[in-house]
Amino acid sequence: MAPPLPPGLTPSEVGFLCEMEHVTVIPRQTLDGLELLGGPTGALKPPFPTPLPLWLALLLKKQRRANITPPPWLSVEALTQILDFETDERTAELFSPSPNLPPATTSAPLGDAATARAQADALPYHWLEIGHLLITHAADDFDDLDAVRKLLRDLREVRMSKLRKGFEVLDAGGGVKMNGVGGMEIAEVRGFVGGVVDGLRRLNRSREESRKERETEERENGLGSSSYRDDEDEDML
């Protein structure tokens, strides 16, 4: 029997979901439009850039049939700017804001978060996964790969340490503001946070349960009423 899965999405599931995001592809050969479950794709005609789902883009890239244009936020300048925002002491408490919501439309379920038209100064929800996938599989499409990789790692560490700092105050009733946190980051800390909150609950439960047990015992004994009243008196004092 397969072990039961932990609640929520696992990192690998998040990684899978991010492949639905669209990226801009520069085709190197012609291909007619495809009728996919996720919606039809445009016809590929070199060298016109076309948006495609990430999984298809990676497939074409592996077969050397296309080049992937990295989204604008995956450039050295944009990442440096975001990292500055993250490390600036005035905004040290915040995560860099997520991109502006697109104007309400009914049709497209997936936005331009990772295409060439994406907003340059904000990290989209799937930034970590997309960044990682593009760096590993489309390394030759980056201008300055090492700098981008380094910046991504810096960003990840800065934001992870912020998340962890937030959990120091985690208590049974505590909360952390997580605006702008990416999908993979949530999936990564879910195990830890779940464990902490669960553990706290268990600690509290043992105290609570022992009190309950005591109460029931005392009630059963029938003698406890006086002492209970004493307690109450003390409380009232």
Add this chain to the structure above:
Amino acid sequence: MAARLRGRPAHAPGPTYLSYTPNGKKLITVGVNGALRVFQHGSDNEPAIIDVLTDGHTAVASTNDFIVVGAEDGSVTKYSLLTNSMEEILVRCSLPVRDVSLSKDGEWVAVASDELAVKVVNTRDMTRIMHLRDQSRPVKHVSFDVSGSTLAVSCTDGIVYMYSLSSEQPQLIKRVDGLIKTLETDAEANAKVAWHPDGRAFAAPTATRDFQCVARSDWQRQKAFSGGHRADISAAAWSPNGALLATAGVDKSLCIWETRSQRLLKSYDDVQNTILAIDWHPTDNVCSYTNNNGELFIREDFVPGEHAKHLRIALQPSPMNNDPLSEISGNARKQLSNGDKPNGVRRSAEDQYLDDLLGPDAMSEDEMDFIEDDDGAGYAEEMNHVGKRSAVTDAGRPAKRHAPFAAWKPQIHEAFQPGSTPWRGDRRYLCLNMTGFVWTVNQDTHHTVTVEFHDRQEHRDFHFTDPYKYDKASLNEKGTLFSCRPSTQTQQRAILYYRPHETWTTRTDWRTQLPAGEEVTSMSLSESCIVATTSKGYVRIYSLFGLPLKVYRQKSMPAVTCASWRDYVMTVGNGPVDGDGTTRMLYTVDNVRRDELCQSEDVVALREGTELRNIFFSDKGDPCIYDTEGVLLILLHWRTPGQAKWVPLLDTKTMDRLASGRKDETYWPVAVANNKFHCIILKGGDVYPHFPRPLLVDFDFKIPVSSFPAGGVEDEDKDVAQQRNLEEQYVRASLQHALASDLVDSTNSTSAQRAEVPVLERDVDKALLQLLAAECREGEERGMKALEIASLMRDRTGKMLEAAGKIAARFQRDILGEKITQLAERRLVGLVDEEDM
């Protein structure tokens, strides 16, 4: 030789250094003893002596008015040449000074000492001081470039550090590693960077005893002067015009080189001691050097008589591997007007030979100096024929060249091949378009040409060795066209070479030769013909199989460029002279199959001072131009003679991505296709794309109707921006509709093209409806404008006006609704609204 070689005992035996003042009147030497000597040029009298407190001087640099001397006690002192006395101590270092260098304007002095940091001190205000701290070991030499904005620091760790001093904070721009040798700071061998007077390259002695040139633009190694010395080089100096180089070695050798060929002209064997410093006299055939024995030698007639002409010619280009010389590049076409080329730096080799033949005359630099520029104040600086001082030349060397008195000549637009770039390093693009790109690599004896396609499935990339040195190429879906220049050496004539990509028989590539003396200035390949404009003013049209179809003389000459699409050929030439002294560009659009002129000698609408960057046909077959101001223009109604007008499609300077002002980028136009502008982004002041090939980027059109409020956040701003957007959308849709209906009206259009026109018409009306809704929302008082918008509707069926009436009804603009209904009725019965207006 006039004078017997005789050393002048200038100082006590020991290292001695010298410097000529920029005007060449004085020569200053410094040595180990406590005195400086100031020799007058051309006089054998005893030199003036400045007695100083310091001794053990290690460096000297001079301007016309003062000198700066560095000494082993760490002081850098400024002495006046007017009074021959000390002025002030500019800076004190804790360790011995090794080198000083003055910027061209004499404003800053760079000081290298055994301390780690290099100090750059203002000579007027010694409190202004910059520290350059990036090097890890003491610095042996410093050297300002000709503009004074870059400082080359030769460090004892074997690296040359390049600092940019153009900003307040000096910035390290490059570490040039592996060029110079690691040396001790007090070694006799030298690692000083010598900037070539044209400013594009510098050179330094290498560990292999060569003198290696390095390009300033990409830090790539260029030509080297090798094989002259058997020991380390101890001193080197370019002649003032950069045509000659003098180097001296630790093995007591002294050599003169020719820059152009890197040939050793003469090697002197009468040197007794190691030469530590050489300096050329700025104008005369005199070179002076000092040695490590306290002696100064002033060698008159230094360059032997048969080579002395090299000193009289104009500023020579630095020895680069691939210079965009006029012999090679179609982008830098030879301009046969007098004097210099517009950039004022280079003159073609032919001009030099002419100078050599004619001897000193008005064209050369020494004679006819009616203004003796003896204080270097700059009033006699050369003006080029545009009437502007060319910055590069002036910064490069003392102003000694004066404009000859010559007839005024109009400035013509130079010919260019659309989509090609000049040499950068050893490679250049011959063609860059939506089909693919052609690039060539210079291998000295031949070129190698590579053709790559965007669509790798459809076509196969190919690569060949090119003995003809093709300098132009044109690429499309059907084939590739190349052309090469005629060569005088091999009697080779200009060749056109066409290579089709696919054939159903054996490959039928062909070559055709142009008549002798004629060369291709620009050419173009379309799906049905080949066009070439030539230096003799002809337009030559060939079929795709090499059959000459037509030859005719272009009406406006010389030709600038040409483009073609199917049977339409557009040629651009220099027309009459405009008010600002440049010629006006005129274009002709010709249908070569039907032999009809669509437009004849119409104006290429360019603003004053802008140039054509590229010209191409859009994918729908409309001519487009892109100018150096970053505006993309399309030709509207060009199929009807006399009706053509240039309409701006996009002003790249007003694009949203530049609104923040942080980005500094320009665009290299590639194509207009799919209703988008395809280009390559150029960053950091680049003018041409280079290698590796950057990705294509596309931008939507945006007709400059109004400037958009940048980053409007308030609701009111948003509304205004929305309104502007709609207005722009309307103008753009109308333009596209006009282009499409032109196409359908005047050609055998396909059904898809015919179907497109009503769609575009609907787009126009949609934009109008949205504008109408916005007006209705504004209020009752905007009704007049709303009615005007309704009357602009293209639709003849009345459906759109019906929709307009509904919009008016929704906003309860009843009067407006009534008027719209009236309008619709009048239209239905055939009363055309033109009569109303």
